Amino acid sequence: MVFRIAIQLRYYRLVQNKRLSRDASRWLCNRTSFSSCQRHRMKYSLASTIYALSSGHGKCGVAVIRISGPNAAETIINIAKLKSLPQPRQALLRSLKDPVTNEPLDRGLVLWFPGPKSFTGEDSCELQIHGGPAVVSAVLTALSKLPGYRPAEAGEFTKRAFHGGKLDLTEVEGLADLIHADTEAQRKQALIQMEGNLSHLYNSWRETLIKSVAHVEAFIDFSEDENIEDNVMAIVKNQLENLKNSIQSHLADGRCGERLRDGVRTVIVGEPNVGKSSLLNVLCQRPAAIVTPVAGTTRDVVELHVNIGGYPVIIADTAGLRTETSDEVEKEGILRAHAYAQKADLVILVIDAAKYVAQMEKMSSVYFDSYVNSYINELQLHSIATRNNTFESECLTGEKLLRTEGSAGNIVDEVCGSGKCGNPSRENPCLTQSRYRRHLTDCVACLDEYFKVSSTGGDTVLAAQQLRKALRHIGKITGHVSTEQILDVIFKDFCIGK
Structure with missing residues (x-):
């Protein structure tokens, strides 16, 4: 108010x-x-009615066809052949018929979801039919005969939910991540975001900025009339400093949320023929890489996505590292191994203990650390290797690797859970998108500029403009301020029917 x-x-x-x-x-x-969502709601109230298969394609027991739009009730009247609309969200078993020929199509469940209490906010209905391809095709063809109906585009149901004010952009992207989640940790993080926990955090920051803008604007116009409290600018400064600290703390997460969403980039390095490819095969539990006694078998980077302990891991096998080789292809493979290691979140160094340590007592911590760190210096990595992060393995069979308590899988699991991926929670939702990071970083820069202008006695009008820019950056995250280009990027990866 x-x-x-x-x-x-x-x-x-x-x-x-x-x-x-x-x-x-x-x-x-x-x-x-009007707010952005209200203007889009007015636009979409005149939109066509869309339909699509929302369940998986192929033969299945039950298929779900979703319809949404101003003419969705026509499905109930003309295909389910009901004389009046049924009770909302109550399933009815009906014989479905073609609206033109009246030919029976299938016998299935019909559900009615009147707007605005539906997923999209529009009038919607669902047909739950038998999942045979011929049945699904016949029902979709029948829907196409209804006036004002058209097939939905990829992500259009969710896009209408956004325009209808049912979801903001962070919740939309959380839904997309949930659909594409491959591991338990990814599912947990995506569900927290889809439920709105990240949205609530960003909206609270947005509300703080809105209040600050209002106070600064009021100070600009009414300070001379002595209608504004003397300490209003001090209050604004204190609020914005707290806001800046909160955003910076959120940004200083080590990219845990982004890494959990995209996968922990892990690389296996070492000299030729020490068991790197064998280790990769054991971790993937399939013969993904070729293994031979010939040194230099692996020439290129072999990259695979695996689930280790519920965390997504992108693990790569690389060419053996050595300086003396006349093979140009192998040289290129070694260069690629170095380049991949620079970008990796986790490096697994494989050594041949039998070759470099003839007797176990010679593997003192000093000797081992010196040997490992020589590789780290060569790769220019900022890591400290100790014997606590090592394990003994028999990669010829993989049996001892799977039995060893400190196996590579357990080490990757421990590293992912302890720092690389963090532990997403509803109390502390993770920053999951590089888009969020970019806008929040720009928001902090605007706040810094505001403090700079206001502390040096600059024009308060110019300082207020920096707050408006900061507010716009927060709004771009949640969709309160948006462009069609941003929406196209977000919705392009959705599947048809969602």
Whole structure:
């Protein structure tokens, strides 16, 4: 209420003084009239009715066809042949018929979801039919005969839910991540985000910025009239400093959420013929890489996605590292191994204990650390290897590797869980997208610029503009301020029917 009154007063003051610029007019219009979601809701209220198979393709026991749009009730009347709409969210067993020929199509369940209490916010219904390809095709063909109906595009149901104000962009992206989750940790993180925990955090920051903008705007216009408290700018400064600290703490997460979403990049390095490919095969539990007694068998980077302890791991086998080789192909493979190791989150160094340590008592910690760190220096990695992070293995059979308590799988699992991927929770939701990181970093930069201008006695109007820019960056994350290009990027990876 305070914000709206301040904005309306500022709007009146600007109009009276004829100082309303194009940018200010657009900003004030957005704040005092319709929100972004409301404007899109008006747009989509005139949209066509869409339909699609929302369950998996291929033969299955039950297939779900989803319909959404202003004419969704026509499905109930013309295909389910009901004279009136059924009770919302109650399943009815009906014989489905072609709306033109009246030919029976199937016998299935019909559910009615009137807007706005539906996934998209529009009138919607679902047909749960038998999952044979011929049955699904016949029902989809029948739907195409209804006026105003068309097949849905990829992600269009979720896009309409966003435009209808049912989901914001962080929840939309959480839903997409949930659909594509391959591991338990990914599922947990995506579900937390889809439920709105990350959205609540960012919206709380947005509300703080809105209040700060309102107070600064009120100070600009009414401070001379002595209608504003003397300490209002000090209050704003304190709020913004706390906000900046919260955002910076959120950013200083070591990219745990992004790494969990995309996978921990792990590389296996070592000299030729020490068992790197054998180790990869054991971790993947299949013969993914060729293994021979010939040194230099692996020439290129072999990259695979595996699930270790519930965490997503992108593990790569590389060419053996050695300096003396005349094979140009092997040289290129070694260069690629070095390049991949620079970008890896975790490096597994494989050594031949029998070759380099004739007797176990000679493997002192000093000798071992010196040997391992020579590789680390060669790869220019900032890691410290100790014997606590090693394990003994028989890669010829893989049996001892699987039995060893400190096996590579357990080490990767421990590293992922302890730091690389973090532990997502509802109390501390993780930053999961590089898009979020970019906008939050820009938001902090705008806050720094505000502090710089205000502390040096600069123009308060210019300082307020930095707060508006910071507010816009937060809004771009949740979708309160958006462009069609941002929406296209987000929704392009959704499947048809979702």
